[in-house]
Amino acid sequence: MTASPVKTASPVPVEFIDLGAQHYRIGDKVEAAVRRVLAHGKYIMGPEVKTLEDQMSRFAGVKHTITCASGTDALSLPLMALGIGPGDAVFVPTFTFAATAEVVALVGATPVFVDVEAGSFNMDVKSLERALDAVPKGLTPKGIIPVDLFGQPADYDAIDRLAKARGLWVMADAAQSFGATLGNRRTGSMGRVAGTSFFPAKPLGCYGDGGAIFTDDDGLAEIMRSLRVHGQGSDKYDNVRIGMNGRLDTIQAAVLIEKLAIFEDEIAARQRVGQRYNDLLRGRVRVPEVGANATSVWAQYTLRLPKRDAVAAALKAQGIPTAIYYPRPLHQQTAYRNFPVAPGGCPVSEKLSAEVLSLPMHPYLDTATQDRIVAAVKAAVA
Numbered sequence: 001m002t003a004s005p006v007k008t009a010s011p012v013p014v015e016f017i018d019l020g021a022q023h024y025r026i027g028d029k030v031e032a033a034v035r036r037v038l039a040h041g042k043y044i045m046g047p048e049v050k051t052l053e054d055q056m057s058r059f060a061g062v063k064h065t066i067t068c069a070s071g072t073d074a075l076s077l078p079l080m081a082l083g084i085g086p087g088d089a090v091f092v093p094t095f096t097f098a099a100t101a102e103v104v105a106l107v108g109a110t111p112v113f114v115d116v117e118a119g120s121f122n123m124d125v126k127s128l129e130r131a132l133d134a135v136p137k138g139l140t141p142k143g144i145i146p147v148d149l150f151g152q153p154a155d156y157d158a159i160d161r162l163a164k165a166r167g168l169w170v171m172a173d174a175a176q177s178f179g180a181t182l183g184n185r186r187t188g189s190m191g192r193v194a195g196t197s198f199f200p201a202k203p204l205g206c207y208g209d210g211g212a213i214f215t216d217d218d219g220l221a222e223i224m225r226s227l228r229v230h231g232q233g234s235d236k237y238d239n240v241r242i243g244m245n246g247r248l249d250t251i252q253a254a255v256l257i258e259k260l261a262i263f264e265d266e267i268a269a270r271q272r273v274g275q276r277y278n279d280l281l282r283g284r285v286r287v288p289e290v291g292a293n294a295t296s297v298w299a300q301y302t303l304r305l306p307k308r309d310a311v312a313a314a315l316k317a318q319g320i321p322t323a324i325y326y327p328r329p330l331h332q333q334t335a336y337r338n339f340p341v342a343p344g345g346c347p348v349s350e351k352l353s354a355e356v357l358s359l360p361m362h363p364y365l366d367t368a369t370q371d372r373i374v375a376a377v378k379a380a381v382a
């Protein structure tokens with residue numbers, strides 16, 4: 001007779017982002033909304049697209065919302081509409097997702113990499129100023145793309161001042177920050193134009209790819225609406241400019257309408273979870289800093305840990321997933337390493353890439369699970 005193996009209870013796995021909990025809450029409504037689209041059959045630019053755009057304009061406090069097929073398109077379409085191309089320099093943080101710089105290179109312009117601040121993870125205005133003072137020969141500075149990393153708006157007051165003094169536009173990469181505020185303004189209303197992403201894991205995500213552009217500029221909005229549909233003019237077969245197919249599917253718009261209806265409540269829950277992490281972890285590890293004038297929607301809750309890999313391994317052993325956003329700044333990546341970098345380099349971004357670790361973060365994270373995560377972090381750093 002062989003002895004039966006000893007069973008050890010493995011810890012209940014924690015979700016990094018619990019989309020299932022959200023679907024459990026609104027699944028019936030989402031499924032009914034999708035069935036309505038199946039019934040009317042207007043899968044492309046159906047009525048839900050316009051309804052969503054109107055609702056989002058009201059939510060963000062802007063004149064125009066133009067939905068599109070992804071957050072990447074939400075950055076590409078404005079650059080195309082602004083006529084950005086070869087010989088133009090656009091200033092971007094290096095500590096971000098690739099799409100921020102990719103869209104600049106895709107239109108033939110040159111991304112110039114700028115460092116970020118260690119506390120907020122957002123664009124460092126002093127590094128930006130150094131980059132603006134040292135534009136490489138042959139390039140004309142045109143615009144700045146601040147990123148609202150991990151859900152907190154960049155320092156738009158300082159960046160706008162600098163942009164105005166130098167005659168540049170500002171386009172906000174609000175892919176991670178839809179719903180956050182700076183003073184009494186919501187993301188979407190900062191910069192001349194802003195783009196967000198509805199990638200499922202984003203604070204407001206759909207059930208596939210999607211994005212939206214926000215602006216108060218009537219002329220720019222009209223051009224972007226045309227670019228979104230192959231540069232369409234007065235009708236479908238009158239193309240007045242080179243555009244793309246950048247439309248948001250009607251089914252995704254229908255899903256987003258249902259998600260937007262609970263978004264205020266989810267933002268409040270995100271802020272409770274983010275604040276509670278900060279209260280419980282401050283003093284033991286370096287917690288993220290939110291500016292006095294700002295709120296974050298906590299797309300990620302990100303710590304700085306000198307022994308990050310050991311902490312990640314200890315948490316993994318307890319069924320707690322973590323993620324590294326971002327393990328390498330863009331200026332050190334193969335596709336981007338030949339583009340210009342701000343004088344003095346980007347030492348803060350390089351250090352952050354070696355230290356950052358994001359913990360599970362979503363509006364449905366209950367206090368017992370959060371306590372378990374916090375205890376695991378404290379034990380790992382002790």
Ligand SMILES: Cc1ncc(COP(=O)(O)O)c(C=O)c1O
Pocket residue numbers: 070071072073096097099100147173175176197198199209210211
């Ligand atoms: C900062 C940032 N910019 C742009 C994007 C691109 O969005 P999408 O994945 O919807 O194209 C993302 C998405 O991950 C992002 O995090």
